Amino acid sequence: MLKRTIVTLSTLFSFTALAADPATIPNQVSSDKPRGVESVNAIEAQAKVVSIDKKKRTLKLKSEDGSEHTVTAGEEVQNFDKIKKGDTIRVSYLESLVWELKKGSKEPITVTTSSDFSRAAPGQKPGAVATEKVVARGVVTKVDTAKQSITVKGPENTLTLPIRRADIFKDIKVGDQIEATYSEAMAISVESVKK
Numbered sequence: 001m002l003k004r005t006i007v008t009l010s011t012l013f014s015f016t017a018l019a020a021d022p023a024t025i026p027n028q029v030s031s032d033k034p035r036g037v038e039s040v041n042a043i044e045a046q047a048k049v050v051s052i053d054k055k056k057r058t059l060k061l062k063s064e065d066g067s068e069h070t071v072t073a074g075e076e077v078q079n080f081d082k083i084k085k086g087d088t089i090r091v092s093y094l095e096s097l098v099w100e101l102k103k104g105s106k107e108p109i110t111v112t113t114s115s116d117f118s119r120a121a122p123g124q125k126p127g128a129v130a131t132e133k134v135v136a137r138g139v140v141t142k143v144d145t146a147k148q149s150i151t152v153k154g155p156e157n158t159l160t161l162p163i164r165r166a167d168i169f170k171d172i173k174v175g176d177q178i179e180a181t182y183s184e185a186m187a188i189s190v191e192s193v194k195k
Contacts, residue, residue: 049087092187099180111136125190134177134182
């Protein structure tokens with residue numbers, strides 16, 4: 001599927017490492033919600049099409065660091081024939097985590113997920129946008145000001161979240177609820193070489 005190609009390209013551009021490495025998430029900043037925190041990570045990368053094998057539906061790509069990789073575009077990648085040698089494949093990746101303190105809330109502890117996927121129309125250069133969103137509600141089970149973290153129990157897991165803003169600690173207490181929204185989006189586009 002096209003999602004498999006997105007995963008292949010994301011591996012090529014080393015995006016999968018971002019999700020696993022908390023050091024890549026920048027310092028939290030205040031959101032527009034009271035007693036909320038937001039972390040955002042945005043990356044853009046590009047690679048040139050060095051060669052194309054139309055029969056095998058493979059592209060040899062040269063990334064910005066000079067390394068070359070071959071990726072396969074399955075039959076689900078529409079308009080493969082529109083890609084030309086010298087074209088630029090652009091990948092944009094955005095992830096964000098926003099959480100808000102829900103003081104006094106007795107809402108059920110839940111997790112909901114949603115996703116969306118779209119691709120270029122017939123006749124256009126190949127492209128795709130994939131998004132995923134997870135909204136989770138949990139209960140604070142521990143507040144550790146010395147380690148600057150809180151522990152939150154959700155419906156399936158318990159996790160410890162780093163808190164980089166000291167002012168947040170004056171509001172958070174054990175038993176409070178936290179609602180967190182994690183969003184991830186990736187867009188892939190092909191741009192023609194300019195004459």
